[in-house]
Amino acid sequence: MQRLPAILALFVFALGGGPAGAQAVGAAGSSVGAAAASQSAATAAGTRSIYGSVPCSTGSGPGPLCDTQPGMSERFKAESEAKRPASGMPANWTQPIAPFHIVGNIYYVGTAGLAAYLFTSPNGLVLLDGTLRETADQVERNIVTLGYRVGDVKILLNSHAHYDHAGGLRQLKQDTGAKLYASAGDRGALESGAPPSDTSYGLMAIPPVKVDRAVVDGEPVRLGSILLIPLITPGHTPGCTSWATTAFENGTPLRVMIPCSLTVAGNKLIGNKGYPGIVADFRRTFTRFRKLDADVVLPVHPELADVIGRGRRAASGSPDAFLMPGMLAKMVADAGKAFDAELEKQDDAAHQRSRY
Numbered sequence: 001m002q003r004l005p006a007i008l009a010l011f012v013f014a015l016g017g018g019p020a021g022a023q024a025v026g027a028a029g030s031s032v033g034a035a036a037a038s039q040s041a042a043t044a045a046g047t048r049s050i051y052g053s054v055p056c057s058t059g060s061g062p063g064p065l066c067d068t069q070p071g072m073s074e075r076f077k078a079e080s081e082a083k084r085p086a087s088g089m090p091a092n093w094t095q096p097i098a099p100f101h102i103v104g105n106i107y108y109v110g111t112a113g114l115a116a117y118l119f120t121s122p123n124g125l126v127l128l129d130g131t132l133r134e135t136a137d138q139v140e141r142n143i144v145t146l147g148y149r150v151g152d153v154k155i156l157l158n159s160h161a162h163y164d165h166a167g168g169l170r171q172l173k174q175d176t177g178a179k180l181y182a183s184a185g186d187r188g189a190l191e192s193g194a195p196p197s198d199t200s201y202g203l204m205a206i207p208p209v210k211v212d213r214a215v216v217d218g219e220p221v222r223l224g225s226i227l228l229i230p231l232i233t234p235g236h237t238p239g240c241t242s243w244a245t246t247a248f249e250n251g252t253p254l255r256v257m258i259p260c261s262l263t264v265a266g267n268k269l270i271g272n273k274g275y276p277g278i279v280a281d282f283r284r285t286f287t288r289f290r291k292l293d294a295d296v297v298l299p300v301h302p303e304l305a306d307v308i309g310r311g312r313r314a315a316s317g318s319p320d321a322f323l324m325p326g327m328l329a330k331m332v333a334d335a336g337k338a339f340d341a342e343l344e345k346q347d348d349a350a351h352q353r354s355r356y
């Protein structure tokens, strides 16, 4: 482990970068905004497409890019580069929104419904998540609106290899010239365009993008004064990566957590041939998160912590808009309950099937 400033070293310790049992920071109270309780249609577990109730398009027509057949990524590559109509998705996923300041050196540059977080330093920018293929342009425009050049982005990071968070990465990598760092567990999905997990919605391909470096749990990614610590928190995808950092707001250090998605979201939990260890991974991730705490939680689906509303309140002078005591604990508890319910449901269904 490289040498860290004391405050960050403390946070790394709390994140479980040290030996087992060293996670000394307990989850705090339960005063949480109601927004955290609501799961979006996009991430709700169940049998519907994660685009919503619209059936998957299997080819060149409009609609979500889904395929239950192997070889999707090859076909994706062969298809026209023309932008695919984004019908069928939650409307706010493609809805533009002006970028805004969060805390410290962190800015929101995503769409109204899909987060992209920008970390700034005099040495360049780090961008976490690409949103959709169709909205990479919006992310680029938001970076420029903040007064930076697209080429100032030196490192691209990803929460996980799903089309709604990684779909824009290929364009963003091309346009910024940045290096893409991602977990070993999601590297294959990013580079092939095909997430491996068996799902109720089939395959939703990602524009394939080359990963330049694998991130390792607990080993910080640095750029100038930016220091981001990856926590590999698998389940939602095999390489789902949460990110932790410390932001300084008026000299006060704030523990910032960007948790990877914790929802089942259509993943098969029983007999998942593409991701056999999925249940154990989810359980380990919940156990790990229950020992963590954060002052600011920035989910990849912003409505889970009302990130957009908080941005509005912060802009209108509310200094504590992004302080979220208890938020992480609440999100993890809700996700754990939803996971248990979904596992039971899928288990029951499997038993029903085996009876006939």
Ligand SMILES: [Zn+2]
Pocket (backbone or CB within 6 Å): 160, 162, 236, 261, 265
């Ligand atoms: Zn996802």
